[in-house]
Every structure is written in structure tokens, then in C-alpha cells.
Amino acid sequence: MGRIAYVNGRYVPHGMAQVHIEDRGFQFADSVYEVIAVQGGHLIDGDEHLDRLERSLRELTITSPMSHRSLKLVIRELLRQNRITYGSIYMQVSRGQADRDFPFPEGLKPTLVMTAKRLKPFDYKLLYNGVKVVSIADIRWKRCDIKTVSLLAGAMGKTFAKKQGAFEAWQIDAQGFVTEGTASNAWIVNSDGTLITRALGADILGGITRKAILKLAHKEGLKYVERAFTLEEAKAAQEAFTSSSTMFIRPVVQIDDSKIGTGEPGEFCLKVIKLYGDYMEQQT
Ligand code: PDD
Secondary structure: OOOEEEEOOEEEEHHHOOOOOOEHHHHHOOEEEEEEEEEOOEEOOHHHHHHHHHHHHHHOOOOOOOOHHHHHHHHHHHHHHHOOOOEEEEEEEEOOEOOOOOOOOOOOOOEEEEEEEEOOOOOHHHHOOOEEEEEEEOOOOOOOOOOEOOOHHHHHHHHHHHHOOOOEEEEEOOOOEEEEEOOOEEEEEOOOOOEEEOOOOOOOOOOHHHHHHHHHHHHHOOOEEEOOOEHHHHHOOOEEEEEEOOOEEEEEEEEOOEEOOOOOOOHHHHHHHHHHHHHHHHOO
């Protein structure tokens, strides 16, 4: 059986799924999205993702295509039709279709597209492997808190990283501070064992995995602080890691040419991976 996608009320073969060339998502990146991990047939932090989708839509005054309850029904059906128990759901909502013109007309019918992807189940062993990141200038717009499909800067950055044999690129703002990865949030652990990640603001996406990690750190009584850190501070850190719904938590053992800590995944990070693995398990 081939892959099935959902487009505006229909379940269609993936290869035949299409939206109009005048869709504002295509013309202007006038569109927002979410990616949700699926473990054991369950959405990980599904409500959090749907709440963030709602916020992105609201910030851009795009009409919500349907209620959370209905979105969840579509997700369930898509997972069922694709026979997926481990993987991810991708959903995109654009403002809709209109003749190309910068100002958008009122009352457009939003376009809703969903796809499901099969992935391997969460595997601690895989996550225990350290990865390399490279630093790049953050050239994105000033509303990175909205999860728009305007991802060209990230796509260029991650391609650059891949060509350097790196797993991710961490973006650096004009003042030399790390904002976040191209598709993940950035974390370091300093020499006194404090977990550090940039505070929420318009310059980063409020990651759902980030939120869960902070919640777990709080519950476990781990030391943490939400503040910006420079690239130099990151290179001198004891440990580093990067987090997202699709890659979960990956220990960072090298940034550019600098080895982080011992050059092996550190204790703090391994603990966070374990906590996050258990946290996901509880939702299945
Ligand atoms: N990206 N920062 C950026 C710029 C991101 O694109 C993502 C996620 C994150 C992590 O957010 P979360 O923990 O909610 O997944 C941070 C998704 C996975 C993507 O674009 O595929």
C-alpha cells in the first residue's frame, strides 16, 4: 500500500496530493506548520503542538482550518491509513489560495495539508552517539517564534552543515550569541553543572521538546537557567546538546573545530535523554 496524504478534506495517494500554484503558501511562504512525533501510535505532546499551531495562525491572522478535536481525528485517520505506529506527522496550514498580490484578501479558506512518515522507534542507543554542529550566521527574519514554512535560511544552513559532515548548524546572532539550530533548540551545560538554553523571545522557536526538557529538569531538581550564551561559551562548555520533536535530544560533542568537554556525550545529557525517553513512554 502506498503513502496517503491529507489535502483539504481528502485522503489521497501521496504522489497525487497537490495544492494550487496560487496558494499563498507557495507564493509567499504565507503558511505555518507543525511536526509531531508518533510513538507507539500516540502523539508526543500533541496538545502542545496544536496549541502552538493555533498561536502561529493567530499571530499571522490565518483562519484556523478546524478545531483541535477535528485535527486529531484527521491525524488518527492518516496514521491508520498509512499503518504508522512510530514516525511523525507533518501538518501545514496556509492562508489559502488567491491571485498573487502582496496584500492578502480577507476571508480566504485556509489550505490544510498533512502527511505521515514512518520512522524507527525511539532508540536510546542511537541518541547516545555524539554529533558535530557547525556555527553559521543567523540570517532569518525577526519573528522566529512563529513556525512558518519560510525555512530557506534553515535549509541553506543545514545543507552547509551536511556538506561539512555535521549533523546540525547552530545560528549565531549579530552579538555573537547562539540563537538555535536550523531545526532544533540549542543547549549547553557549564562547568558548575548548570543547564543553559536561550530564553523565549522572537529570535527562537519555542520548541515543544525544549519545554518538556525544562519541565523535566525542574521536576528532577537539576540546575537550569534560560539565558543567551555566546558561541565561545558553548565551545568552552562541559556538554552541549540539541533538541527537537524529530531528532529528540542529540549530544553535541564538537562545535566547528572545538571538542566539547571530553569529546564524548556527557552525563548530564545522557540523563536528560533518559528522562525524555521515559517521559515519552508515559504518553504511549
Ligand atoms: N523543527 N527551532 C527550530 C527553528 C525548529 O525548526 C524546530 C523544530 C525546533 C524544535 O522545536 P520542537 O521541539 O517543537 O520540534 C527549534 C521541526 C522538527 C522541523 O522543522 O522539522
